[in-house]
Amino acid sequence: MDITFTAFIIICPLVFLAGLIDSIAGGGGLISLPAYLLAGVPVHHAIATNKLSSCLGTTVSTVNQPVNQIF
Numbered sequence: 001m002d003i004t005f006t007a008f009i010i011i012c013p014l015v016f017l018a019g020l021i022d023s024i025a026g027g028g029g030l031i032s033l034p035a036y037l038l039a040g041v042p043v044h045h046a047i048a049t050n051k052l053s054s055c056l057g058t059t060v061s062t063v064n065q066p067v068n069q070i071f
Contacts, residue, residue, distance in 0.1 A: 007039035015053070022057060029054055 003011075014035035022028025029050050036046035 003039075007041070010039045011035055011041075019053070019057065022054070023061075028057075 015032050018028035018030075018032035018035070020028075021031060032053065033046055033050045036049060037043065041049070
């Protein structure tokens with residue numbers, strides 16, 4: 001799949017917004033998944049990318065909690 005400049009312009013701000021919302025309250029996938037689909041990413045790639053970003057965000061949060069001692 002080739003990503004066009006238009007798809008890049010659609011995906012980047014929406015995924016950034018999804019990450020921000022996900023870090024505050026959760027549910028960022030409700031923004032990022034439709035953004036991928038709107039940009040023309042195939043459904044199976046969009047779901048996999050959404051799941052990967054969610055897992056990475058959770059992993060980073062889990063690792064940073066004991067380091068920063070946030071309870």
